[in-house]
Amino acid sequence: MLGFILGVLMVLGAFWIVAMATGWGLPYMLLLQGLHWLKWNPWESLAAAAFLLLGGLLLLLRPQDNSNRTFRTPSSGGEVRISQEALEEIIARSAKALTGIMEVQSKFREREAGLQITVACQYEQGVLIPQLSKELKEKVKEDVELYTGISVTEVKVLVRSLEKARTARVR
Numbered sequence: 001m002l003g004f005i006l007g008v009l010m011v012l013g014a015f016w017i018v019a020m021a022t023g024w025g026l027p028y029m030l031l032l033q034g035l036h037w038l039k040w041n042p043w044e045s046l047a048a049a050a051f052l053l054l055g056g057l058l059l060l061l062r063p064q065d066n067s068n069r070t071f072r073t074p075s076s077g078g079e080v081r082i083s084q085e086a087l088e089e090i091i092a093r094s095a096k097a098l099t100g101i102m103e104v105q106s107k108f109r110e111r112e113a114g115l116q117i118t119v120a121c122q123y124e125q126g127v128l129i130p131q132l133s134k135e136l137k138e139k140v141k142e143d144v145e146l147y148t149g150i151s152v153t154e155v156k157v158l159v160r161s162l163e164k165a166r167t168a169r170v171r
Helices: 002-021 025-040 042-061 084-096 129-148
Strands: 070-073 080-083 101-110 115-124 152-163
Touching: 002 025, 025 042, 070 084, 080 084, 084 101, 084 115, 084 129, 115 129, 129 152
Parallel strands: 115 152
Antiparallel strands: 070 080, 101 115
């Protein structure tokens, strides 16, 4: 959002400068009138400056989206958290253990009942997509629940592409 706002302001500023550089008097007159207004209305100027300052600080200091999410797993005697990277690794290993899967990417969404996993993958040509997708769903759900203890409510599979299997070249 901040990038969008800054982009719009930069584009408007560029149009403003181009208009003044090409001899159009309106932007210059508006700028002068605005500066005079700021000079002769100090309380309104301070209020506008405070509003802009607070708005800018809120945009700059807002909580950042934390890409290092962790997921809590039930444990007796304390709390265990598992990083997003660890879950991605478990899912990738589970998927690549199946024949016919070449590349895997995963996304997570926490639900009240458990974790919703979306697996985007690349299959080899010639595989039966419905059968392999069913096996992938079962394997990912089973492995995530086994290794982490986190309940998995749903596994969605997105087949991004089909590729020829690459043969290993030996020199």
